[in-house]
Amino acid sequence: MTAAPDLTKASAVAPSRGVAVGLFLAAFAVGLASIAIVFQHPGATFAGRSSPAAIAWGAAGLSLTAAGVYLSVGARTRRSGAVFLLAAIAWFLGEWNNPTVDLSAVFTVGLLARGLVAPSIAHSLLSYPLGRARSILEGTAVAIGYLAAFVIGPVSALFFAPASHACPLCPTNLLLAADNRGLFDQLNDLGLWLLIGWAAAVIVLAVGRVIRSAPAARQLAGPVLLAGAAYLLLGLASATREAGANFVPAAAVYWLSLGQAIAVVMIALGAAWSWVIRRRTRAQIADLVVELGRSPPRGGLQELLARTLRDPDLTVAYVVDGRDRPVSASGSVVDIPEGRVETPLLRDGKTVAILVHRPGLLDDSGVVDEIVTAARMGLDNERFGAQVRARIEDLRASRARIVATSDAERRRLERDLHDGAQQRLVELSLAIGLSRVHASEDAGLRELIDEAQGRTRRAIDELRNVAHGVYPAVLSSDGLAAAIDALREHTPVPIVLGELPKVRCSPAVESAAYFVVFDLTGPFATLAGVTRAVVKAGHSQGVLALTVSLEGARTLEPELESRLLNLEDRIGALDGGMSVQRDHPDGLIVRAEVPCAS
């Protein structure tokens, strides 16, 4: 589950710079003091045993401090920086319970801070880079570590009298409550075993996290976690020695400590590794910002983000009004394939865009936040564009529906006429015919009946014309070419045919094309001066192209103009286009093009 990067919210509550500075100064002071102790009383310290040890110890403390300082610079990682500085302090304090120091205060503080090193280092590596543990499990592990340190440190210190521990020359323990060697030993052991078990658990957690991470996160926190796991493993081994178990030979303890120091240096270097990665991503972000400044074309933002975030199938989708599902920049609905994750990008709590990406891509949310902020304007533009296109699409669909409905109405009307009024008239005619048979005697009656029959025939004829004008049967049964051909018997304007399409188009398109010809060659056409009409239609690359030349047409006749406008609407509703050429010597030329499958 990744958090939604909010474009407006700044990184959540960072500790102030003051805290970081304070911690740094503390680490600096403690470090200096520890160096002084090591120099003065090298005997009982680890660092004092040899030059390599000193160098390693010093490097470890120094690098923890440096890492802490470096992480404290950025607001987002400041919390982590603070933890690293604490770990540095704990590291340095590790040499303070040196039995040969002069000051009891120093000695006592050393006792208190005795078990603190490992937990604070574990804390710093589990909470890298944001300063928070990733899960409740990890948080609990950190807490248990500190608990163990508490037992080993302050609690057992209450009962530790150096004198009775075969150290008569040790300084006094200022915190001594009661001299109880047995209890001290027990508490010490408890603390140690707690620490050992805890260390094992943290190793598992750290390695587990590395294995489960997405590549981006693994690259970032992997070095820190693995170095930390190594450190804990070595520490665990030497702690078993101290707790009384003999898995590890006595001579190895020195090497274990050396190894631990080196591991700590590696941890700090791992933290610095993120600096390297960040530089690289910063360069990418800079490129991104520059490219965005060049107003990329539609869909270009998606390609850019896909490249920068290194997810080639990344999709940017927008939530627009009038659509339940998000659409891409071009206005078409975005399907979310299996295995991909949606992350909404928020501004002021409203979802502005949705990134569809591979799982784990947005683990490094810091970088993502920056990229997203840089892309803010691009996202706005594209979203606006997507909204507009979605609207246009809606309008198109609505127009097409209107035309389709009107076509359906016409067909229904024609059928109603055919099956209804026209049929009734034929039946009427039949009835009249039947009655005439029985009127063969009466001449007068026959005459009346004949007249009635004549009128009925005329009615049948007229109604047939009306029905044909509403919707011609040949168009439904034989298609556009046949219908235009048949039209020649029904119009007063002579129609000359050029090429006609052999390929069928959708009924809506054929209907529209037919009516272009029909509407322009009715009785009004002769009144407008049309002497003949030349019609040709062809089909190429999925488009039906129709040309009607009205020779002799007087332009700007109101009836003609209003019909042209109506036809243009009809053609337009099917995604087609119509143009009228009025200055041709032949007369008026109307050209219409419609995608065949509309």
Place this chain on the structure above:
Amino acid sequence: MRVVIADDAMLLREGTTRLLEDAGVDVLAKVGDAERLLEAVGQDHPDVAIIDIRMPPTFTDEGLIAAEKIRSAHPDVGVLILSQYLESTYALRLVEELPERSGYLLKERVSEIGALVDALKRIVDGECVIDPTIVAKLVRRPRDPDPLAELTDREREVLALIAEGRSNHAISERMFLSPKTVETHISQILGKLGLEGTPDDNRRVLAVLTYLRHA
């Protein structure tokens, strides 16, 4: 004469039946769709099947399709299509393949009992029958340029009768001309239109209709 009638409108079916029976024609079956029509023709073997062009299920050209099926399966059975559509397209579709024993009349023709029975007789005789109204419209169709302008009025009349499928004998009776005169007219007309070489009456119908469609 024995016929079957196919029309989805009951009133028309009944009315036509009555008219025909009054005129002495045997109506063997009355059906309402193409499937039953084909069954009836198969069973009863009428002389002519009278078919409404528009029937269920699609109400477009079922009748025409059924007529084609009957003509190929039972060549000795004539078909007479009745249609409210004044479309030479449908008429041509019917006679294109097999002009013999085929007819296309406007539905209202049923009220002229004489015309109906006459058409039936002609079909049984093997002729081709095209409704005069359809032919008239076809002949009168505005043309530019107009090749029919070369014909005299008389010739135009004869042309129309040829297109209706009438035999020379019928034409001579109709126009009160001698058969010889009729023959002369006809060869002149066909010459002017460039349609020589069609001796067969029925082929001649087709040639003229096709010419009139495309000129």
